[in-house]
Amino acid sequence: xxxxxxxLSAGRTVExxxxxxxxxxxxxxxxxxxxxxxxxxxxxxxTADNWAFAGKLLSQTAKP
Numbered sequence: 001x002x003x004x005x006x007x008l009s010a011g012r013t014v015e016x017x018x019x020x021x022x023x024x025x026x027x028x029x030x031x032x033x034x035x036x037x038x039x040x041x042x043x044x045x046x047t048a049d050n051w052a053f054a055g056k057l058l059s060q061t062a063k064p
Contacts, residue, residue: 001038002028009058010045017043 004024012020025039048059 002032002034002040004041005044006041007044007046009051010047
């Protein structure tokens with residue numbers, strides 16, 4: 001029974017997450033020989049104040 005955790009910057013739509021869930025499930029069914037019903041996916045929306053790269057919070061970096 002696969003458990004998948006997907007951490008994303010906050011802001012994805014429900015439709016985007018639904019499409020991602022379908023694609024991830026399809027890939028696991030195809031490549032890992034499991035059933036769709038056995039796949040569990042959690043989307044974790046992370047705000048820019050809670051995500052850092054190279055020692056800097058995303059909320060602190062300039063956007064292009």
